[in-house]
Amino acid sequence: MADEALFQFLHSEIIQYVNSVESGESENGRCVSKLESMGFRVGQGLIERFTKDTPRFKDELDFMKFICKDFWTSVFKKQIDNLRTNHQGIYVLQDNKFRLLSQLSSGKQYLEHAPKFLAFTCGLVRGALSNLGVKSIVTAEVSVMPACKFQVMIQKM
């Protein structure tokens, strides 16, 4: 419980700071991309630790299951609630109570701030997949807080 709090508080501080720094015209875009790239590097580091004693993955779906279960549980203390795929390289990970949104009020007026709270995690997933040898584009979408969907598009080499 303490660890979660530490991560959540630190995550909020980062958002606040990056947001205050990356100001100007395209402010929101730059803030989001900065947070994403931080997440990317953290994701790369984490997946190395997590998979140290893991057997080899069979395939792409096997990776994704690992991300949804083990990886998500380590970072967010719960599994992804729903994983869907079109079997052509697109995966949708749904978290019905995403921890990093749960501090935000669920009012619609805060929806515009959601991207800042999701960017780090998009990067986290992209970084983890990247170290597993999978290039991807990860985006996130919120319709009703604190539920959200992460869409992973695998980039074929």
Next chain:
Amino acid sequence: MADEALFQFLHSEIIQYVNSVESGESENGRCVSKLESMGFRVGQGLIERFTKDTPRFKDELDFMKFICKDFWTSVFKKQIDNLRTNHQGIYVLQDNKFRLLSQLSSGKQYLEHAPKFLAFTCGLVRGALSNLGVKSIVTAEVSVMPACKFQVMIQKM
């Protein structure tokens, strides 16, 4: 173990980012003070969670023991190794293997970078004490990595 890694990686990212942003003449000073103030707010938040079900503290020494044991263990997965005081408001907390320095090489040439790696934690302690109603100045000092000493000077009202 995963949680520790998450905190460590995130902490490194923050240092790197803040350091890249707060450049200029007094670069190091501003970077350190920014990190300290982030730590302060995180410390304030954490201590609220941690002390939710804790009995009231008897006195200043009782606070400090809580910081050295429970608080330190939650954040750094180990206790402070040694706590000393002059009984006049100065406390020295020694950690013989401080986690946030353990990634750094112990070579002397890196000693100059140590303040950046300690600032967040100085703030963390100051923030925690502040929410317990104790105003303090917290500084840190490294002689041989990864051992370090945090000095807490309680400010009498």
